Amino acid sequence: MTDAAELIATLEGMASADERRKYERYFPPDPEAPFIGVRMGAVFDLAKTALDLPADELELLLEAPTHEVRALACSIMGKSAAHRKTGDERREDLYGLYLRRHDRIDHWDLVDLAAHDVVGGYLLDRDRAPLARLAASGFWPERRTALVATFAFIRRGELDDAYALAETLADDPEPLVQKALGWVLRAAGDIDRDRLTDFVERHAPTMPRVAVRAAIEHHDPPERARILAIR
Numbered sequence: 001m002t003d004a005a006e007l008i009a010t011l012e013g014m015a016s017a018d019e020r021r022k023y024e025r026y027f028p029p030d031p032e033a034p035f036i037g038v039r040m041g042a043v044f045d046l047a048k049t050a051l052d053l054p055a056d057e058l059e060l061l062l063e064a065p066t067h068e069v070r071a072l073a074c075s076i077m078g079k080s081a082a083h084r085k086t087g088d089e090r091r092e093d094l095y096g097l098y099l100r101r102h103d104r105i106d107h108w109d110l111v112d113l114a115a116h117d118v119v120g121g122y123l124l125d126r127d128r129a130p131l132a133r134l135a136a137s138g139f140w141p142e143r144r145t146a147l148v149a150t151f152a153f154i155r156r157g158e159l160d161d162a163y164a165l166a167e168t169l170a171d172d173p174e175p176l177v178q179k180a181l182g183w184v185l186r187a188a189g190d191i192d193r194d195r196l197t198d199f200v201e202r203h204a205p206t207m208p209r210v211a212v213r214a215a216i217e218h219h220d221p222p223e224r225a226r227i228l229a230i231r
Contacts, residue, residue, distance in 0.1 A: 120152030182214025
């Protein structure tokens with residue numbers, strides 16, 4: 001059976017200096033979470049080979065300092081949770097691991113790889129109160145998780161949770177939460193345009209502009225201009 005050590009060795013064997021330099025163009029160097037230079041496409045392909053990796057081995061991947069290793073863990077978690085043959089016990093294990101080790105899911109791309117299916121998917125037919133607790137967190141990746149998780153509900157046409165969290169996070173100071181807020185609202189607006197318009201009209205005076213722009217991206221140009229002028 002594949003384990004964390006074998007997966008890490010495989011990733012390290014894929015690394016290249018050229019690919020690492022590409023990351024450095026977009027991500028500030030971080031000695032505590034370095035990139036070793038593996039294409040994300042290769043990371044995702046490797047994840048597909050380890051969808052049954054036990055939770056304790058996934059946790060070892062999350063504990064690694066290397067960004068691509070933690071991305072691999074989150075990709076495995078997301079893909080495993082989304083797989084139609086994954087059982088309830090496995091989904092619960094993934095959900096519990098994600099929340100318990102959110103300290104290691106501390107970058108926007110790590111959240112986006114797993115929050116939708118691991119958190120949102122698990123809560124589809126359960127009490128969604130955990131999302132409110134995440135939204136109230138002082139740790140911005142947890143607030144982003146709360147928003148990204150609602151894509152699972154929006155896909156089913158359920159918008160109330162997304163808007164409840166949007167009310168809480170409408171004025172969030174973190175740009176990476178603002179962007180997620182805009183994307184969630186835009187997806188909700190594709191289902192009910194009038195409800196989105198009402199929301200952004202009420203919040204446009206104080207809502208960060210990046211979130212407003214993302215939310216109304218699918219509106220007609222005159223309507224976008226009208227809403228942006230509210231500020």
